[in-house]
Amino acid sequence: MPPKKLTTPDKKRTPAKKEEAKLPASKSKAKTLKPEDTNPVHDAYEERWSLHPGEALRRKRGISAKEQQARAKHPLAISQEVFESAALRKKAYYADKDSMIFCGDVREVLGWLREAGIYADCVVTSPPFYGQRDYGVAGQIGLEQTPYEFISKLVDVFSDVREVLQTSGSLWVNLGDTYWNGRGEHRGKDKKQDARRFGLRPQDRRGDGKLCKNKQLLLLPHRFAIAMQDKEWIVRNDNVWVKPNPIPDQVADRSCMSHEYVFHFVTQRFYYYNRVAVGRKTTRGTYMPPTDTWEVPISKGGTSHKASFSQELVRIPILASTPPRGIVLDPFGGSGTSLLFAKSHGFRSIAIDIKEEYCEVMRQSLRANLI
Numbered sequence: 094m095p096p097k098k099l100t101t102p103d104k105k106r107t108p109a110k111k112e113e114a115k116l117p118a119s120k121s122k123a124k125t126l127k128p129e130d131t132n133p134v135h136d137a138y139e140e141r142w143s144l145h146p147g148e149a150l151r152r153k154r155g156i157s158a159k160e161q162q163a164r165a166k167h168p169l170a171i172s173q174e175v176f177e178s179a180a181l182r183k184k185a186y187y188a189d190k191d192s193m194i195f196c197g198d199v200r201e202v203l204g205w206l207r208e209a210g211i212y213a214d215c216v217v218t219s220p221p222f223y224g225q226r227d228y229g230v231a232g233q234i235g236l237e238q239t240p241y242e243f244i245s246k247l248v249d250v251f252s253d254v255r256e257v258l259q260t261s262g263s264l265w266v267n268l269g270d271t272y273w274n275g276r277g278e279h280r281g282k283d284k285k286q287d288a289r290r291f292g293l294r295p296q297d298r299r300g301d302g303k304l305c306k307n308k309q310l311l312l313l314p315h316r317f318a319i320a321m322q323d324k325e326w327i328v329r330n331d332n333v334w335v336k337p338n339p340i341p342d343q344v345a346d347r348s349c350m351s352h353e354y355v356f357h358f359v360t361q362r363f364y365y366y367n368r369v370a371v372g373r374k375t376t377r378g379t380y381m382p383p384t385d386t387w388e389v390p391i392s393k394g395g396t397s398h399k400a401s402f403s404q405e406l407v408r409i410p411i412l413a414s415t416p417p418r419g420i421v422l423d424p425f426g427g428s429g430t431s432l433l434f435a436k437s438h439g440f441r442s443i444a445i446d447i448k449e450e451y452c453e454v455m456r457q458s459l460r461a462n463l464i
């Protein structure tokens with residue numbers, strides 16, 4: 094049978110072309126565009142795409158995609174001389190040849206690292222969650238008037254983090270969600286939730302009646318991730334931390350929350366990822382990447398920090414994203430979980446925290462080599 098004759102799109106378009114010919118000159122598509130006819134929205138869109146971070150960086154540095162790919166496989170290590178620079182050590186709360194602790198506001202300290210020429214391979218952190226803790230220090234993040242303000246502050250911090258992240262590096266952010274309450278200060282007794290009751294929290298205020306209303310789950314983790322995408326971060330995963338032993342919620346009309354997210358962000362297409370270190374070995378001896386649900390019991394603590402995460406939670410982020418002798422950075426260090434895990438696996442590490450008490454906890458843990 095002879096093949097069916099196809100109608101070409103051109104043939105289909107012919108009548109439209111005839112119509113066009115009938116249009117008055119001002120409405121004809123053939124009109125030559127003057128500069129004032131260009132669409133600013135469209136132009137901005139084009140520009141954003143041409144400025145994709147990976148591509149822009151490659152062009153700026155004059156290296157090909159192939160070279161970039163090679164660098165992602167074998168990232169350049171920051172020299173020990175830079176890591177131990179005297180100017181930086183002067184500002185550190187504690188420093189040894191592998192680790193540094195800085196006590197101060199995260200954005201100020203990130204500026205010091207940038208000036209010193211430090212670039213981290215893996216940034217893994219758990220910033221304060223919205224309205225969950227009062228750390229009692231001026232400048233702390235987490236108690237902003239609105240969830241929008243909270244997200245914008247976090248995104249600004251991570252824009253500064255990007256300045257000290259290797260182009261082949263990864264950023265991992267653990268974030269949990271918050272319910273709006275809107276019914277004033279909590280008065281009841283709840284021993285298990287003690288650390289989360291500290292007077293009038295932002296979510297206890299009346300709210301705007303839209304997002305911020307009674308019983309509303311704010312969906313902050315994904316609002317944050319979308320805001321990060323708007324700043325040109327690439328989201329690789331929204332890993333789910335499943336807690337087999339959650340702190341019970343005192344509620345009767347919804348499920349008890351037993352998960353948080355660990356977002357994996359990168360800045361470009363090619364980045365370092367050690368699949369063998371974190372993957373699942375197949376019967377053929379190859380490695381499959383880990384799954385995106387991680388069942389990890391909540392940390393039993395052991396220090397005075399009330400929101401520390403467990404070492405198991407930073408295992409995949411650190412082992413997958415840190416090359417040998419690479420640098421791990423935790424900009425909200427807390428009790429130093431990331432710092433200690435990195436040290437025990439032969440990586441260099443830096444932690445920042447605004448609260449001196451926690452910097453002291455980290456210092457003592459490092460010195461005692463409590464891992």
Ligand SMILES: C[S@@+](CC[C@H](N)C(=O)[O-])C[C@H]1O[C@@H](n2cnc3c(N)ncnc32)[C@H](O)[C@@H]1O
Nearest residue numbers: 198199219233234401402425427428430446447
């Ligand atoms: C959720 S905790 C981190 C816990 C940590 N992952 C651990 O395992 O212990 C958040 C930390 O951020 C710190 N923090 C809050 N605001 C800060 C700021 N502006 N600059 C630096 N650290 C800040 C708090 O003191 C707190 O220790």
